[in-house]
Amino acid sequence: MQDIKEMRQVYCDCLLDLAKDNNDIVVIEADLMNCIKTERFKAQYPERFFNVGIAEANMVGIAAGLSTCGKIPFISSFAPFATRRCYDQIFISVAYSKQNVKIVGTDPGISAEVNGGTHMPFEDMGIMRLIPECVCVEPTDAAMLKSLMPQIANYKGLVYIRLFRKKTEKVYDDGEKFDLFKARSIKKGKDVTIIASGIMVSRAMEAAEILQGEGIDAGVLNTYTWKPMDRQAVLSAAKGSGAIVVAENHNICGGLTSAVTEVVCSEYPVPVLSVGVNDKFGEVGKMPYLSNVYRMNVSDIVERCREVIALKK
Amino acid sequence: MIAGSRMDKEKLLFLQNKATEIRKITIEMIGRLGSGHVGGSLSIIDLLTDIYYNAGNVNPENPSDPNRDRVVISKGHAGPGLYAVLASKGYFPMDEIKTLNKGGTHLPSHCDMNKTVGVDMTAGSLGQGLSCAIGMALAGKLDKKDYRVYCVIGDGESQEGQIWEALMYAGNMKLDNLTIFIDYNRMQIDGYTDEINSLDPLDDKYRAFNLNTIRINGHDIAAIDDAINAAKACKDKCTAVIMDTIKGYGVPWAEELKVGSHSFAITEQQWREFCGKEAE
Numbered sequence: 001m002q003d004i005k006e007m008r009q010v011y012c013d014c015l016l017d018l019a020k021d022n023n024d025i026v027v028i029e030a031d032l033m034n035c036i037k038t039e040r041f042k043a044q045y046p047e048r049f050f051n052v053g054i055a056e057a058n059m060v061g062i063a064a065g066l067s068t069c070g071k072i073p074f075i076s077s078f079a080p081f082a083t084r085r086c087y088d089q090i091f092i093s094v095a096y097s098k099q100n101v102k103i104v105g106t107d108p109g110i111s112a113e114v115n116g117g118t119h120m121p122f123e124d125m126g127i128m129r130l131i132p133e134c135v136c137v138e139p140t141d142a143a144m145l146k147s148l149m150p151q152i153a154n155y156k157g158l159v160y161i162r163l164f165r166k167k168t169e170k171v172y173d174d175g176e177k178f179d180l181f182k183a184r185s186i187k188k189g190k191d192v193t194i195i196a197s198g199i200m201v202s203r204a205m206e207a208a209e210i211l212q213g214e215g216i217d218a219g220v221l222n223t224y225t226w227k228p229m230d231r232q233a234v235l236s237a238a239k240g241s242g243a244i245v246v247a248e249n250h251n252i253c254g255g256l257t258s259a260v261t262e263v264v265c266s267e268y269p270v271p272v273l274s275v276g277v278n279d280k281f282g283e284v285g286k287m288p289y290l291s292n293v294y295r296m297n298v299s300d301i302v303e304r305c306r307e308v309i310a311l312k313k
Numbered sequence: 314m315i316a317g318s319r320m321d322k323e324k325l326l327f328l329q330n331k332a333t334e335i336r337k338i339t340i341e342m343i344g345r346l347g348s349g350h351v352g353g354s355l356s357i358i359d360l361l362t363d364i365y366y367n368a369g370n371v372n373p374e375n376p377s378d379p380n381r382d383r384v385v386i387s388k389g390h391a392g393p394g395l396y397a398v399l400a401s402k403g404y405f406p407m408d409e410i411k412t413l414n415k416g417g418t419h420l421p422s423h424c425d426m427n428k429t430v431g432v433d434m435t436a437g438s439l440g441q442g443l444s445c446a447i448g449m450a451l452a453g454k455l456d457k458k459d460y461r462v463y464c465v466i467g468d469g470e471s472q473e474g475q476i477w478e479a480l481m482y483a484g485n486m487k488l489d490n491l492t493i494f495i496d497y498n499r500m501q502i503d504g505y506t507d508e509i510n511s512l513d514p515l516d517d518k519y520r521a522f523n524l525n526t527i528r529i530n531g532h533d534i535a536a537i538d539d540a541i542n543a544a545k546a547c548k549d550k551c552t553a554v555i556m557d558t559i560k561g562y563g564v565p566w567a568e569e570l571k572v573g574s575h576s577f578a579i580t581e582q583q584w585r586e587f588c589g590k591e592a593e
Contacts, residue, residue: 057474057475
């Protein structure tokens with residue numbers, strides 16, 4: 001079932017809510033206000049809204065400068081332009097300088113759809129994860145975004161928010177609470193645990209149901225925060241099921257698979273397989289087509305679960 | 314031409330002597346280490362002297378005062394020049410200049426706001442500081458504070474595209490609380506800017522970006538001060554001061570090296586002689 005509200009609408013609702021009590025919240029756009037729909041913020045707080053035009057590097061630097069004066073800038077663009085395009089500015093002016101900036105990268109992975117290869121980020125979380133102390137989070141749905149936004153605003157430091165922009169699959173009920181630094185177990189499984197994030201969470205839940213019909217007890221763990229990874233939750237999955245399948249809308253190299261295996265390999269090695277993008281560029285198409293191209297369907301998760309269970313023996 | 318009266322002679326003499334002192338501190342700092350970014354540190358000493366000893370609202374007793382003027386050295390490799398001014402003003406003990414670039418130091422090669430008391434912004438990856446300075450200026454407007462932001466960019470640094478993104482925005486936002494100084498020594502690591510990727514006509518470029526553009530001799534402290542006062546008096550426009558400078562200025566054997574003055578080795582005899590310091 002789809003969420004009632006678009007993620008961007010919830011994002012702006014949250015910003016307005018936060019800005020009401022916190023004069024330091026400022027918003028900067030680089031000509032994609034119309035896509036992330038922050039015009040309501042601009043209307044309500046015109047003095048706290050800046051549009052720098054198509055100049056992402058400048059946007060990041062300005063955010064860093066505002067932060068040195070105590071402001072909490074939320075800046076956004078399509079994920080490749082919010083991260084890859086201005087990586088050194090994020091690295092030096094924001095992260096190395098220990099500034100308090102929140103970066104929103106929209107249209108993650110295959111959700112970039114018809115914007116195609118130039119706009120389709122399979123590496124944004126990977127490169128942001130490489131920045132020391134950068135918190136990297138991919139809110140699953142509207143309910144989670146709403147719960148996480150105040151925590152993101154209160155956290156002092158760089159946060160990268162990988163944001164599905166439109167209506168996504170509803171996984172959680174409105175009002176449910178989430179901890180920015182904890183994973184959420186959806187179901188425990190004895191045979192395998194699917195560790196998923198973003199659009200892959202609802203697919204993992206479907207896969208678990210199918211597997212149950214085959215007599216396979218598959219768990220689902222939602223690791224919406226990729227960094228810092230909730231080590232305890234991942235280790236508990238490894239210990240409880242002895243096998244893991246990671247499902248991510250991202251390049252496997254550097255992405256959630258890397259984040260999970262870093263934990264598993266160092267403390268409790270079990271077989272890990274992945275569903276995700278395997279060293280490929282993006283291309284145009286709608287999500288169902290792209291899910292076929294990159295083998296990110298429910299059936300791919302089911303198959304990978306069977307394979308990983310075979311590896312246990 | 315700059316309107317207004319020139320600085321009185323006594324003050325000028327005081328500042329000139331300070332600048333000479335600060336050049337000596339810079340040379341001792343780099344000399345004790347053995348080598349470093351001499352040329353580009355020396356070319357902005359006169360500017361920094363006027364800001365820290367005359368024009369700027371700065372206070373070493375309260376270095377994080379929210380109302381203080383901000384100084385962003387976007388050409389972050391001029392760190393030693395800035396540290397010399399800060400040490401001379403008492404932001405940290407003078408003895409610390411002996412630790413430049415040594416393990417665990419508070420004085421790294423490139424400016425670092427989290428390591429050095431008095432440094433307002435980290436820089437070193439060129440082209441980034443001006444955007445940060447714009448952020449500080451916007452915050453000042455937002456908070457209705459009357460602090461000023463001074464940003465120093467290099468001429469070679471101006472080959473970075475982000476500088477022009479930032480200038481376009483500074484011009485359009487009419488940031489009259491921001492003053493940009495261009496250290497136009499016409500040299501960069503690989504040679505002369507005119508031979509590598511010329512900036513001229515630089516004044517025209519700045520004017521075309523809607524900035525109040527002033528051109529001065531960057532080693533004439535009275536002219537620097539007049540330019541800063543003109544920037545303060547200029548409303549609804551961001552001011553850019555293009556400073557014609559000499560890389561390595563004030564130290565003959567550094568000036569002689571021309572392009573080679575960017576970063577080079579200094580012998581103990583050289584720095585002790587220049588600083589008038591006997592061997593310990």
